[in-house]
Amino acid sequence: MNTARHASERLMSWPSLIADRAPCGAELGLRTATQEIVHFHGEHEADVHLTRAMIARLRPALLGSSALRLRAGSGWVTVRLDMGSDIDLLATLVSAALQATGAPYPAHDPAPDHCTRTRIRC
Template structure:
């Protein structure tokens, strides 16, 4: 099923595929096909965009990024995004996947 949601990105990336499968079961998230990928929406706000396989782009909001900055600096997988309030997260291992899912949970709270 994931292949139908993301025909233009690498749905075979194992950890991102696991993320999509997992996130589709979260009641507060809606998955939608997007240009070059797939997006997840909560309370009408796009909070996650997956395209090109890696990295994931997450809308944490600037206040949440500022609050988490001392911790986020320790993770080489997390970096700034071109868009204000967003971060990029490389997901290349199961621990990266756990980090992504944790940050998505925080993004839901920050965006609702």
């Protein structure tokens, strides 16, 4: 079962999300009019841009899930999509990411916050 496809189909029905190719090279990403929110790597993994501030607030809860991987200093969270409940978790995190983009926070981050798989071009 391709859980990433099921998750993306569910999220593409949300009116605030627009399908687009992700800057990191992932074929499918979903964004608002101004910011990338989630993209999919393979059949069982998604990266959600929660923002560094949102991750700091949610850190204890995030660390309690074996389906999540956090990377130090990143505003991105990787979700391993192995079962239906992981898709529900992803939907919850995408909802939090949408709230984070609408909440007041610095318009420009001191360091770029690209997906940890972003291809660097020379």
